[in-house]
Amino acid sequence: MTWSPSQYTLFEQQRNRPIFDLLARVPGEPRRIVDLGCGPGNSTELLRHRFPDAEVIGIDSSPEMVEAAWRRLPGVRFEVGDIANWDDGRPYDLIFANASFQWVSGHEVLLPRLMKKLNPGGSLAVQVPDNLEEPSHVLMREVAADPRWAGKLSKQPRDLALRREAGWYLRLLQQQAEQVDVWRTTYYHPLKRGPSDVVEWFKSTGLRPFLQPLDENEQAEFLRRYLAAVTSSYPPAEDGSSLLAFPRLFFVATCR
Ligand SMILES: C[S@@+](CC[C@H](N)C(=O)[O-])C[C@H]1O[C@@H](n2cnc3c(N)ncnc32)[C@H](O)[C@@H]1O
Numbered sequence: 129m130t131w132s133p134s135q136y137t138l139f140e141q142q143r144n145r146p147i148f149d150l151l152a153r154v155p156g157e158p159r160r161i162v163d164l165g166c167g168p169g170n171s172t173e174l175l176r177h178r179f180p181d182a183e184v185i186g187i188d189s190s191p192e193m194v195e196a197a198w199r200r201l202p203g204v205r206f207e208v209g210d211i212a213n214w215d216d217g218r219p220y221d222l223i224f225a226n227a228s229f230q231w232v233s234g235h236e237v238l239l240p241r242l243m244k245k246l247n248p249g250g251s252l253a254v255q256v257p258d259n260l261e262e263p264s265h266v267l268m269r270e271v272a273a274d275p276r277w278a279g280k281l282s283k284q285p286r287d288l289a290l291r292r293e294a295g296w297y298l299r300l301l302q303q304q305a306e307q308v309d310v311w312r313t314t315y316y317h318p319l320k321r322g323p324s325d326v327v328e329w330f331k332s333t334g335l336r337p338f339l340q341p342l343d344e345n346e347q348a349e350f351l352r353r354y355l356a357a358v359t360s361s362y363p364p365a366e367d368g369s370s371l372l373a374f375p376r377l378f379f380v381a382t383c384r
Pocket residue numbers: 131143147164165166167168169170171187188189190193209210211212225226227228231232333
């Protein structure tokens with residue numbers, strides 16, 4: 129199951145909110161920037177607006193996302209690559225990663241390696257969803273535990289629990305950075321079409337690892353059960369909308 133740029137951008141406005149908040153905490157005027165896990169180029173586009181004179185490149189492991197990013201920003205260099213081993217041998221002033229490191233394991237190795245790629249005064253700026261204990265994700269795991277497909281899905285949920293807590297990131301990054309800023313924000317998104325929008329939101333992200341191993345019929349049944357489950361946790365208001373609470377963890381580490 130490939131990444132779908134069109135499904136992901138259904139909620140682009142809401143997904144862009146943390147990008148603005150992360151950008152607001154980046155110090156200085158970086159001249160060379162990489163956007164790791166650039167997706168369809170939405171984060172890259174905002175980086176370009178904020179730093180119009182900088183050289184910006186985007187890296188993503190999904191050819192579909194890279195293609196969409198290139199269509200959006202034809203003047204920018206985008207490459208297919210894996211964050212886990214990406215290294216073009218050049219130093220950067222800003223390494224930016226919004227909503228992508230939750231898909232990459234080994235943060236204890238990845239982050240120190242990326243910090244070493246920064247120029248003096250450069251920053252590593254990252255946002256990762258912190259929603260594994262939200263009803264949206266607890267319910268995914270509950271539906272996945274059904275014996276009908278539990279065997280196929282047994283490895284998925286825990287493998288995805290790669291994220292660490294705020295203090296862990298702070299202590300790790302303080303070993304290399306002069307300044308580390310860590311914070312957590314919960315966004316509240318009213319979703320017009322209620323619980324079915326909750327399903328649509330996560331179909332392009334958190335649900336992917338659960339749907340990927342299933343055949344077409346199983347996928348449809350999984351989504352039917354997930355919709356029923358989220359309907360009770362995200363009940364529609366009078367106007368039909370549901371409120372999605374979405375906590376996210378941020379850190380910006382800046383070198384001497
Ligand atoms: C949720 S999207 C984030 C897109 C964009 N940065 C944003 O701010 O909305 C996550 C992106 O990370 C990419 N990704 C996941 N694992 C990756 C990896 N190991 N290396 C590179 N990109 C990866 C996916 O292809 C996807 O486009």
